[in-house]
Amino acid sequence: MNIKRLLVAGIVGAGKSSFVQTVGEMGTISTEQLATDETAALKPTTTVALDFSRVSLPTGIVHVYGTPGQARFSFMWELLLQRAHLLLVLVPVHRPTDFVQSQQIIGFIQQRSPISPVIGFTHTDHTNALPPSTVLSALGYTTEPLPQVVTVNPLDRASVLNALALVIDGVCNGC
Ligand SMILES: Nc1nc2c(ncn2[C@@H]2O[C@H](COP(=O)(O)OP(=O)(O)OP(=O)(O)O)[C@@H](O)[C@H]2O)c(=O)[nH]1
Ligand SMILES: [Mg+2]
Numbered sequence: 208m209n210i211k212r213l214l215v216a217g218i219v220g221a222g223k224s225s226f227v228q229t230v231g232e233m234g235t236i237s238t239e240q241l242a243t244d245e246t247a248a249l250k251p252t253t254t255v256a257l258d259f260s261r262v263s264l265p266t267g268i269v270h271v272y273g274t275p276g277q278a279r280f281s282f283m284w285e286l287l288l289q290r291a292h293l294l295l296v297l298v299p300v301h302r303p304t305d306f307v308q309s310q311q312i313i314g315f316i317q318q319r320s321p322i323s324p325v326i327g328f329t330h331t332d333h334t335n336a337l338p339p340s341t342v343l344s345a346l347g348y349t350t351e352p353l354p355q356v357v358t359v360n361p362l363d364r365a366s367v368l369n370a371l372a373l374v375i376d377g378v379c380n381g382c
Pocket of ligand 1: 217218219220221222223224225226246250252253254255274275276277329330331332333359360361362
């Protein structure tokens, strides 16, 4: 059976758990717990280990794993990265003061994986959303090669499936 593992990473509140839940066909495993740190100012609960769901595509089955957002859980990022075939980093484009944290997560991945992560812009419906080019520059992408990017609403299944298709096609480019 052709199974690919997709890792969905990103900072707290980026939309990782929403993405995993929206894409899943057979329910979701989540580890959502009450936030006890500065996350509580942003949202009441947070992922403390991982999210998991599964989706069946014409090209095969995708197992989708969401990470926690906090750096203290980076051992989970590391574990999940080891077996991932596909990488997506969600970046909320309405929180410019947190772009440096997104950049750090991208750097963490780049240091440990040969796979270039696709950058998924979330919260683009927010009134304070910044344009993709501004966000890319803020993430340190100022010269070629630029990453593959996609705008995604983690709450909308068509949008999530569109992002998934791009992540999968990106990996298969040139293979
Ligand atoms: N309007 C809007 N809301 C979004 C979007 N993406 C996620 N949300 C909302 O943002 C909140 C946080 O989403 P989560 O999916 O829990 O974020 P997360 O990345 O899993 O967060 P942590 O587990 O705490 O790291 C939820 O209320 C979502 O419904 C988006 O693109 N637009
Ligand atoms: Mg989560």
